[in-house]
Amino acid sequence: MQQLQTPLCHYLGIDVPVIAAPVSASPVFVAAVSNAGGLGVLQATWMTAAELRQSINAIRQRTERPFGVNFVLALTAEQKHATLDIALEEGVGIISTFWADPAPVIDRIHDAGAISCHTVGSSAEAKRVVDLGVDVIVAQGFEAGGHVWGEVGTLALTPAVVDAVPGAHVVSAGGIADGRGLAAALALGAGGVWVGTRFLLAEECNIHPEYRDRIIAARETDAMMSEAFDGGWPDAKHRSLVNETLERWIAAGRPASGQRPNEGEVIAFDDSGGPIPRYDLQEPLENMTGNVAAMVLYAGQGVGLTNARLPVAAIIDNMVAEASEIFVRMSAS
Amino acid sequence: MQQLQTPLCHYLGIDVPVIAAPVSASPVFVAAVSNAGGLGVLQATWMTAAELRQSINAIRQRTERPFGVNFVLALTAEQKHATLDIALEEGVGIISTFWADPAPVIDRIHDAGAISCHTVGSSAEAKRVVDLGVDVIVAQGFEAGGHVWGEVGTLALTPAVVDAVPGAHVVSAGGIADGRGLAAALALGAGGVWVGTRFLLAEECNIHPEYRDRIIAARETDAMMSEAFDGGWPDAKHRSLVNETLERWIAAGRPASGQRPNEGEVIAFDDSGGPIPRYDLQEPLENMTGNVAAMVLYAGQGVGLTNARLPVAAIIDNMVAEASEIFVRMSAS
Known part of the structure; x- marks a missing residue:
């Protein structure tokens, strides 16, 4: 099977360019994504310091691979992002932020040696936060589930963001649920995809x-x-x-x-x-x-493309295999 | 240069899978698109019968290649689609329809030997109109310019439509402006793209x-x-x-x-x-x-991706060359 290695994979230390959106606060789910070669991201916004330390520990018991922790900045600002400092103290290497200006937290993420990843909804915002120092841009399209920051569709947003921040790592989010979406995002110039809804049907995801x-x-x-x-x-x-x-x-x-x-x-x-x-x-x-x-x-x-319950590893393997097959087939057309 | 030939190209008799949305009632523009190997589509909704005959004749003076004629069904219904009958009488081979149920016109399009092409905004609608007999489905995403029928982004809509109408020809529309968008749409399973905004900057397009x-x-x-x-x-x-x-x-x-x-x-x-x-x-x-x-x-x-004024042929050639290059590069990754 092809690996679809992109510069983003090397930068984050992952095997395949698939990031699971923080759809779960379950360490089991996050570790399963990272063990499958992608990047698991823990939703930590609603955790206490003790819960976050316990969750990070639980992930580390299950994987030695990189994972990320996500914070909704608008909701952690009142506590002056105290749990973000906990994640950094615990040595989490990738901090993902959303919904507010990341300026107040970029330096402390970098000072702790971590990678800063922020979600944007426009090319102007991407340029602004890259100029501030953000390392990885998640370009979130209108198709996305959960909270949605912008109003531009993924297919138009991704290349506009790529053009606005040459040299930065760009991840495409919104509406991507299978290998066709992964191939499309990479064709648009993204270095990887951020997938939420599809992983709700992962066997390791603890939804009702x-x-x-x-x-x-x-x-x-x-x-x-x-x-x-x-x-x-x-x-x-x-x-x-x-x-x-x-x-x-x-x-x-x-x-x-x-x-x-x-x-x-x-x-x-x-x-x-x-x-x-x-x-x-x-x-x-x-x-x-x-x-x-x-x-x-x-x-x-x-x-509409999310119909089968499967282990995380099968979801990721299928996605990568399908995207690889598309590129091989299309390059011969 | 690779041609990116798809089954849709063979079906429509065109060289490259690029259809210009009916952004213009100018025969010069429509003929230029078809002469460049794509499919030009004339906007005929606001024409009298005499104007339409004259326009079709003017296109034929400039190209021997296939072209289409588009009608907004909601706006031609009062005249019982009389100009659509004119286009069929004139032997136009591809009739594109939009904005209303195509059921009243499909049979007369087919009886005249023409191909029926209809624009939809959802997979359910795609299934319904294919069952009615429509030959080519244009899946129009939320990103599109001009009048927009649905609310689903192109990246999520295209594969959902492809899955809903196996065997039918699907064209992806909305937010596609360069070779990255073309490659993405083909990766999503479309047989071609429907491009509007990009062609507004064609030298042959007569906008102010x-x-x-x-x-x-x-x-x-x-x-x-x-x-x-x-x-x-x-x-x-x-x-x-x-x-x-x-x-x-x-x-x-x-x-x-x-x-x-x-x-x-x-x-x-x-x-x-x-x-x-x-x-x-x-x-x-x-x-x-x-x-x-x-x-x-x-x-x-x-x-956001539409910045340079170019001849129609250069726009199409660049788009196809860029998409081909993406597939070759990605298949080697």
Whole structure:
């Protein structure tokens, strides 16, 4: 099998140019991605310092390969990015940031010897943060699931960003779910891809079975952009599957926060029995109970291509093999 | 130079898998695209029967190669698609349709021996129209300029459509402006690309120099989706550059039709002195006068990659050469 090695692979110390978006706070999932030759990224934004240290330790027990840790800067700013300092103290080599200006954290990432990776939605923003010192740019297209920063589609955004930051590492994100998307992103000039929705169906990913079933059944048109699930992260656009909560909100004329149908209602419970209100930002995990299908079901437009539950390693191997085969076939056409 | 021949090329009788979106009603432009080995498509929606016959004749004087004629079905339905019948009478071999159900016209296109090509925005719609008999599906992504039918980005839409209509010809549209976009679309499974914005800078394209200058200066984030320019085609989303008219409309809180700033004001004149009101759907052509920069400046998100004025043939040759080079390089990686 071909490896599709790109300069990004060498830079990050990985075998194949596939990064798993931080769709999970599960060390098992993150380690599985890195063990399969890609880059696993831990979602650490909602962790305490102790939880983060424990999670990093749990990843290291399962892999010796590189992994990253992600922070939503807008949500860690109040704590002055204290957990980011924990990740650096623990020697994490790749720090991924999102949703706010990375200027306040770039120097401390570099001072700790780590690589800085930031997600942007435009070529102007890419140029600005590379000038500030960011090492790896994730160009996130409009197709992406979860929180979406920009409004430009991946196919138009990727080459515009590549042209804006010559010499920088660019990763393409949004709508990429199989080897065709990987090949397309590399053709557009990216050094790798950032994949979220596809990995929700990884066997190692701990989402709730009902969420998984909705992902399997959904088409590319079922992942809708809204600001509806704003509990914990207000005024932030995100893409999620149309479910009971979105249907009611749409039927009510898409009212603003505070005036939405059944606002404040507890609809589910986490594994320690904690209540989860409607419009919260938490997606359903496997040990949650209640009306989990009414919780936010993050998904990108690649959901139309996301149908089979497989081990992480098989998802990555299939993606790389398919992309390699496309390049060989097309170079002969 | 490699030719990147695909089954779509053989089916349409063209040399390279590049179709120029119907950005122009100029026979010179359409013939130039076909003479360069791609497929030129004439925009015929706003023509009388006599104008259409004359235009088809003018194309045939300049090329013996295949070309297409495009109709916005929603706008020709009142005349019971009479000009479509004219195109068929004249022996046009490829009829492209958009914006409404193609069911009423597929049989007459086929009865005349022509190929039916229809633009869709989702995999479900692709399946439906292929079942009705459409031969070539144009999968139009959210990045596209001009009128945009769906909400799914090109990178996620193209493979979803390809999977939905196995065996049908699929063309990828939206955000494709260079060889990187062409290579990406082919990697996604398309048999060819449908390119609009890039061809606005063709030397043979007769847009106004001020419109051309705006295209050259614009970034990928400057092409905005709205329903603002609805004169002649109401309630139809379209993507165009942010200009004076859109800025005023945004500043006024994006009011509905009838309540917009300076509505009804004549801002420019066509080549016979006819008035063009603000919010009209007509883009500025080279022989128009007045405040043409306040007219609608259609552009897709590929506008960030669209910077150089070149002959049609050079645009197409560069695109194909760049895509070929990408496949050869990537197959060796």
